[in-house]
Amino acid sequence: MSAVAPRPGPPLWLLLELTYRCPLHCAFCYNPLDFARAGRELDTEDWLRVLREARTLGAVQLGLSGGEPLAREDLETIVGHARQLGFYTNLITSGVGLTEPRIAALKAAGLDHIQLSFQDSTRQMNDFLSSTRTFDLKSKVAALIKQYEFPMVLNVVLHRLNIDHVEAILDMAERLGAEYVELANTQYYGWAWHNREQLMPSRAQVERAEAVTREFREKRAGRMQIYFVVPDYFERRPKACMRGLGSMFLTVTPDGTALPCHAARMLPGFEFPNVRSSSVEQLWVESEAFNRFRGDAWMKEPCRSCPEKTKDFGGCRCQAYLLTGDAANTDPVCDLSPHHSLVTDAVARAEQRCAEERPLVFRTAQNSASLSR
Amino acid sequence: MSVAIDGQSRPRLERRFRLQWEAAQQAHVLLYPEGMIKLNTSAGEILKRCDGAATIAEITAALETCFAASGLYADVVSFLEMALSKHWIEVDA
Numbered sequence: 001m002s003a004v005a006p007r008p009g010p011p012l013w014l015l016l017e018l019t020y021r022c023p024l025h026c027a028f029c030y031n032p033l034d035f036a037r038a039g040r041e042l043d044t045e046d047w048l049r050v051l052r053e054a055r056t057l058g059a060v061q062l063g064l065s066g067g068e069p070l071a072r073e074d075l076e077t078i079v080g081h082a083r084q085l086g087f088y089t090n091l092i093t094s095g096v097g098l099t100e101p102r103i104a105a106l107k108a109a110g111l112d113h114i115q116l117s118f119q120d121s122t123r124q125m126n127d128f129l130s131s132t133r134t135f136d137l138k139s140k141v142a143a144l145i146k147q148y149e150f151p152m153v154l155n156v157v158l159h160r161l162n163i164d165h166v167e168a169i170l171d172m173a174e175r176l177g178a179e180y181v182e183l184a185n186t187q188y189y190g191w192a193w194h195n196r197e198q199l200m201p202s203r204a205q206v207e208r209a210e211a212v213t214r215e216f217r218e219k220r221a222g223r224m225q226i227y228f229v230v231p232d233y234f235e236r237r238p239k240a241c242m243r244g245l246g247s248m249f250l251t252v253t254p255d256g257t258a259l260p261c262h263a264a265r266m267l268p269g270f271e272f273p274n275v276r277s278s279s280v281e282q283l284w285v286e287s288e289a290f291n292r293f294r295g296d297a298w299m300k301e302p303c304r305s306c307p308e309k310t311k312d313f314g315g316c317r318c319q320a321y322l323l324t325g326d327a328a329n330t331d332p333v334c335d336l337s338p339h340h341s342l343v344t345d346a347v348a349r350a351e352q353r354c355a356e357e358r359p360l361v362f363r364t365a366q367n368s369a370s371l372s373r
Numbered sequence: 374m375s376v377a378i379d380g381q382s383r384p385r386l387e388r389r390f391r392l393q394w395e396a397a398q399q400a401h402v403l404l405y406p407e408g409m410i411k412l413n414t415s416a417g418e419i420l421k422r423c424d425g426a427a428t429i430a431e432i433t434a435a436l437e438t439c440f441a442a443s444g445l446y447a448d449v450v451s452f453l454e455m456a457l458s459k460h461w462i463e464v465d466a
Contacts, residue, residue, distance in 0.1 A: 010397045012409065058397025061409055088391060088404035112391065113406040151389040153406050179389060180406060223460065 010058025011250035011284055015262060019254050021071040023096040025131035025362040028157050028192040028199055032265050034372030036365045039255035044074040048081050050252055053280035055085040062087040070097035076105045083110030090115060095141035096134060107148050114145050115153040121168035131362045142176040154178040159186045159199035166209045170216045174224055185231035189263035189318055191363045198360050200350035206234055233343050238315025238331035245293035245317055258283045260290055263318040267327050293317055298328055302336045384453055384462040385425030392420050419452055423462050
């Protein structure tokens with residue numbers, strides 16, 4: 001017999017992945033490998049209802065992502081509704097499709113902020129890593145974002161092929177007038193997991209990038225804030241992923257599947273609820289999928305008796321599953337995990353450049369179809 | 374490059390922040406790109422009066438009236454100095 005669980009707090013963060021369509025083909029994308037097999041996208045009315053229901057529960061930070069959210073022609077409608085409801089609206093975009101008429105319409109709809117991704121500091125590397133010709137376009141979009149007075153976060157995912165360019169990337173961000181820069185070391189899920197051996201930097205590369213970032217912060221002391229998202233494979237304690245599944249974060253995927261984190265779709269043995277057949281309150285409060293990893297009753301050793309479990313919540317369930325085959329295990333990033341060698345071995349292989357010769361697999365519909373066959 | 378503040382400064386929220394009351398959290402929150410700061414009661418009461426028109430002396434007087442208190446000036450200034458250092462607010466030099 002189990003005790004009645006306390007009612008969960010509100011899903012403060014709502015991430016809507018409006019579409020899996022994307023003009024970029026980044027090899028480090030966290031989208032599921034089998035995105036090409038996802039069902040029909042939600043209609044405008046479905047998205048607006050999700051917004052209302054989530055806001056009633058207390059959701060307040062809204063991410064609009066994908067795929068490329070600008071591929072949805074109703075993006076302005078969704079933003080306008082969200083803003084009216086009191087959401088703080090963040091557009092997370094590659095910039096492709098952000099024309100002047102659209103950015104003006106988004107401003108009028110009340111969009112609060114734009115996060116623009118770059119893949120590197122030069123045309124050649126950006127275009128190679130995204131498998132598109134988009135560098136010049138992104139630079140123009142950055143100027144439009146400034147012209148329309150949006151705060152701009154510039155996001156660059158770091159990995160072996162671009163991590164040595166951090167100084168050039170920071171120079172570029174400053175030149176473009178970014179208020180915030182996120183140097184986000186690759187997290188290995190989805191396509192990034194598939195390409196992990198090709199993407200993982202060496203420890204020396206990571207340390208150099210951190211040192212360069214630190215120096216840049218001290219030297220410039222400007223208003224640009226720099227976040228360096230640490231690569232957890234090089235740590236000894238896991239990240240407090242989502243502050244525990246089901247505690248404050250809710251993702252809705254293009255086909256309406258509701259997830260407690262954006263990578264959770266590949267966890268086996270789950271029936272994730274869908275917003276087409278369930279209200280946001282029902283799925284957040286009642287569904288088994290959202291309750292399974294709440295609290296700490298699900299934890300195994302060494303987490304169960306560990307005083308740090310209230311700090312890191314056992315780390316990431318997706319990483320535990322991908323590396324050990326069981327989502328309830330301690331995240332093997334933790335050096336107390338009996339599986340920690342899975343992480344240190346992967347880092348050691350990266351040091352030895354074991355996988356240098358294999359090509360990156362880019363995120364395309366064709367690759368998705370053949371990988372999920 | 375620190376800007377000094379005194380009783381005649383007229384603080385306003387920095388452009389990238391939005392202050393709003395959240396019923397679900399029973400608190401004022403400061404919203405900014407991909408982030409949120411939950412404010413305690415006094416921080417919320419001070420910040421919601423930072424409209425770029427009221428001086429710090431006026432804000433203090435309003436708080437002392439609303440909360441039937443006195444001698445709040447030093448606390449208000451020290452909070453606003455912190456808020457300024459975090460770029461939550463700005464004042465004209």
